[in-house]
Amino acid sequence: MKYIDEYRRQDLAKGLAGRIRREAQETRRYHIMEFCGGHTHAIFRYGVQDLMPENVKFVHGPGCPVCVLPIGRIDGAMELAHKHDAILCTYGDMMRVPASKRKSLLKAKAEGADIRMVYSTQDALKIARDNQEREVVFFAIGFETTTPPTAVAIKQAQAEGLENFSVYCNHVLTPAAITHVLESPEVRELGTVAIDAFLGPSHVSSVIGSQPYEFFAEEFQRPVVIAGFEPLDVMQATLMAIRQLNEGRHEVENEYHRVVTRKGNTKAQALVAEVFELRRSFEWRGLGEVPYSALKLKEPFAAFDAERKFTLENRSVRDVKSCECPAILRGAKKPTDCKLFGKACTPDNPMGSCMVSSEGACAAYWTYRRFVEPATANAREEAVA
Amino acid sequence: MNMMERRFPRALDTRRGAVDMTHGSGGRAMAQLIEELFLRHFDNALLRQGNDQAAFDAAPGRMVMSTDGHVISPLFFPGGDIGSLAVHGTINDVAMAGARPLYLSAGFILEEGFPLADLERIVVSMAEASRDAGVPVVTGDTKVVERGKGDGVFITTTAVGVVPEGLEISGDRACPGDVILISGSIGDHGVAVLSKRENLEFETEIESDSAALHRLVAAMVEKVPEINCLRDPTRGGLATTLNEIAQQSGAGMRLNEQVIPVRHDVAAACELLGLDPLYVANEGKLVAICPGECADTLLAAMQDHPLGRDAAIIGDVVEDEHAFVQMETLLGGSRVVDWLVGEQLPRIC
Numbered sequence: 185m186k187y188i189d190e191y192r193r194q195d196l197a198k199g200l201a202g203r204i205r206r207e208a209q210e211t212r213r214y215h216i217m218e219f220c221g222g223h224t225h226a227i228f229r230y231g232v233q234d235l236m237p238e239n240v241k242f243v244h245g246p247g248c249p250v251c252v253l254p255i256g257r258i259d260g261a262m263e264l265a266h267k268h269d270a271i272l273c274t275y276g277d278m279m280r281v282p283a284s285k286r287k288s289l290l291k292a293k294a295e296g297a298d299i300r301m302v303y304s305t306q307d308a309l310k311i312a313r314d315n316q317e318r319e320v321v322f323f324a325i326g327f328e329t330t331t332p333p334t335a336v337a338i339k340q341a342q343a344e345g346l347e348n349f350s351v352y353c354n355h356v357l358t359p360a361a362i363t364h365v366l367e368s369p370e371v372r373e374l375g376t377v378a379i380d381a382f383l384g385p386s387h388v389s390s391v392i393g394s395q396p397y398e399f400f401a402e403e404f405q406r407p408v409v410i411a412g413f414e415p416l417d418v419m420q421a422t423l424m425a426i427r428q429l430n431e432g433r434h435e436v437e438n439e440y441h442r443v444v445t446r447k448g449n450t451k452a453q454a455l456v457a458e459v460f461e462l463r464r465s466f467e468w469r470g471l472g473e474v475p476y477s478a479l480k481l482k483e484p485f486a487a488f489d490a491e492r493k494f495t496l497e498n499r500s501v502r503d504v505k506s507c508e509c510p511a512i513l514r515g516a517k518k519p520t521d522c523k524l525f526g527k528a529c530t531p532d533n534p535m536g537s538c539m540v541s542s543e544g545a546c547a548a549y550w551t552y553r554r555f556v557e558p559a560t561a562n563a564r565e566e567a568v569a
Numbered sequence: 570m571n572m573m574e575r576r577f578p579r580a581l582d583t584r585r586g587a588v589d590m591t592h593g594s595g596g597r598a599m600a601q602l603i604e605e606l607f608l609r610h611f612d613n614a615l616l617r618q619g620n621d622q623a624a625f626d627a628a629p630g631r632m633v634m635s636t637d638g639h640v641i642s643p644l645f646f647p648g649g650d651i652g653s654l655a656v657h658g659t660i661n662d663v664a665m666a667g668a669r670p671l672y673l674s675a676g677f678i679l680e681e682g683f684p685l686a687d688l689e690r691i692v693v694s695m696a697e698a699s700r701d702a703g704v705p706v707v708t709g710d711t712k713v714v715e716r717g718k719g720d721g722v723f724i725t726t727t728a729v730g731v732v733p734e735g736l737e738i739s740g741d742r743a744c745p746g747d748v749i750l751i752s753g754s755i756g757d758h759g760v761a762v763l764s765k766r767e768n769l770e771f772e773t774e775i776e777s778d779s780a781a782l783h784r785l786v787a788a789m790v791e792k793v794p795e796i797n798c799l800r801d802p803t804r805g806g807l808a809t810t811l812n813e814i815a816q817q818s819g820a821g822m823r824l825n826e827q828v829i830p831v832r833h834d835v836a837a838a839c840e841l842l843g844l845d846p847l848y849v850a851n852e853g854k855l856v857a858i859c860p861g862e863c864a865d866t867l868l869a870a871m872q873d874h875p876l877g878r879d880a881a882i883i884g885d886v887v888e889d890e891h892a893f894v895q896m897e898t899l900l901g902g903s904r905v906v907d908w909l910v911g912e913q914l915p916r917i918c
Contacts, residue, residue: 185836185840188836188840192900193899194827194899194900194901197900197901198901229904230898230904231900231901231902231903231904234901235901235902415899416900531910532910547910551905551907551910552905552907553905554905
């Protein structure tokens with residue numbers, strides 16, 4: 185496959201792995217957080233960690249849109265489908281995410297709620313056009329990549345006068361989350377989470393550009409290398425981060441320059457700015473309330489805002505007590521540190537959100553690496569107790 | 570034909586007509602449907618006897634029997650339809666014991682309102698598939714459910730076959746040291762169906778690989794009767810099939826991603842949809858596991874047959890108490906190839 189296979193070539197990977205091994209200094213530590221679930225997936229899918237020397241480790245970040253959505257918001261979506269009898273359109277990843285009382289959209293669908301899996305906002309609009317007598321709500325989730333298509337759908341619905349269409353908006357922002365991770369006590373004061381550098385998101389950065397990362401490269405003195413989602417992208421970017429650390433630099437570098445520019449997609453940014461505005465605060469699973477980290481619909485589009493159209497109970501629901509998703513999303517713990525991992529919680533029967541999406545760290549560990557890294561002694565003892 | 574016209578003064582309207590409840594009531598309308606559609610196309614002596622069962626002599630040797638329900642949507646897809654699939658799928662299940670399939674039965678559940686034209690198209694395709702395979706449909710059943718209680722048509726087929734002497738083929742027989750072969754490229758069927766279901770347009774149309782594999786199997790067992798396992802990687806794809814066999818046999822597997830055949834267009838479509846071809850369904854491929862020393866002979870036998878032209882050796886069976894299927898990735902790292910969880914989902918980010 186042209187333009188894909190080139191980024192998965194074994195000979196190039198071996199060359200890069202050799203260079204990383206030569207340049208990573210034995211006395212140093214290189215803990216690199218890949219923010220994005222897409223990178224997490226690529227690292228596991230292609231076994232990239234196997235090719236790294238001992239002291240180069242990937243720390244998995246919170247950039248999985250499914251994983252960071254708090255239970256209360258999923259309950260809200262179920263309420264829309266059940267209580268308000270709306271057709272709820274959702275991306276497939278959301279279907280199995282556990283909500284309160286071990287429910288999920290998949291189970292709600294089996295119970296008769298009208299929940300439909302869509303590939304794009306355009307599918308949701310079509311469902312609204314075809315079902316004018318029903319309310320159709322699009323369950324909008326995701327980082328900056330999925331926000332512009334939602335904006336397009338809202339504007340289209342407005343232009344067409346599609347009054348039965350609305351959006352349950354859960355769009356969140358990458359820079360706010362990275363800042364939050366870096367400001368967390370585990371990173372700043374306790375030092376329990378070591379993050380020496382960042383791999384910046386690929387698709388998100390194609391929209392927002394590389395500029396937004398300049399602030400925290402400077403403020404937190406950590407290198408940021410924007411990387412594509414292919415395995416060779418990840419390895420090349422890792423090498424670039426290692427070089428920065430060796431040279432004492434902390435800059436934003438762009439490995440993914442075939443797509444990402446400094447300014448990003450200004451047309452998409454303008455569209456998003458026209459339709460959305462910042463929420464003062466938004467709850468993230470694992471991170472808690474993060475100020476100015478999410479979007480809501482602007483006043484002129486209020487008619488298409490499901491949260492204003494329907495009264496939804498606003499609730500904050502606690503995660504399952506022993507689920508370590510919150511700490512895992514902050515990079516503070518590894519999936520294998522959780523006593524539920526692989527026992528009560530598997531992809532077939534997920535307790536926490538990180539076990540659901542293929543981009544979640546727990547699902548990736550379970551699916552691709554459980555033979556390599558068995559549960560830590562600590563978690564085993566806890567499980568026995 | 571003259572007699573038929575007398576019994577049913579007006580021929581079945583297979584151009585504009587639709588299934589209604591009378592077609593399942595056991596009365597004249599049902600008799601007409603059977604005679605003018607099923608009997609006409611499936612035509613064979615056993616079916617013509619008009620009994621509620623087909624009577625035939627049991628073949629000497631070990632018999633095998635398999636049944637499969639078909640509920641595919643859309644009913645028609647590039648490279649096949651629910652009819653041909655219902656014939657191929659069940660023949661293949663029987664053939665995976667190394668058996669020669671002999672007879673088929675077919676049970677139809679029709680939804681009220683289903684166009685007779687579509688039904689005829691399906692029956693014609695089924696009849697063609699069964700004739701090409703040399704396995705006649707010798708008995709059948711028709712039921713009609715009310716509108717909204719079915720999805721057009723569901724077809725359940727059952728096949729019986731007989732295993733040639735000297736074969737011991739079963740999913741629990743893979744041993745460390747055995748070699749794993751695949752008969753051709755993976756993922757064609759799933760992508761062909763999905764491309765129609767999601768209304769995704771591709772520049773080149775990807776066709777389902779739906780095919781009856783019993784002749785390929787016959788050629789294989791003739792050359793290498795030592796084959797330990799055969800299975801067709803349908804739902805859940807190659808990954809799931811290998812996990813099933815690993816579990817049944819209590820052995821691990823080690824694959825090499827680089828040599829697993831995937832067509833370029835299928836790989837591109839999977840890339841676009843966020844699917845892993847290892848988990849995408851096939852309907853005309855088989856996995857074979859045989860002792861290491863027979864692998865080259867078996868590969869040559871497969872490649873000699875049109876349905877095994879692109880066959881490849883993709884890995885081997887190893888000792889592993891966890892019965893994991895592992896794979897050396899394109900990049901040279903390694904990973905577990907797990908069971909399919911839930912349904913494959915498109916990526917959103």
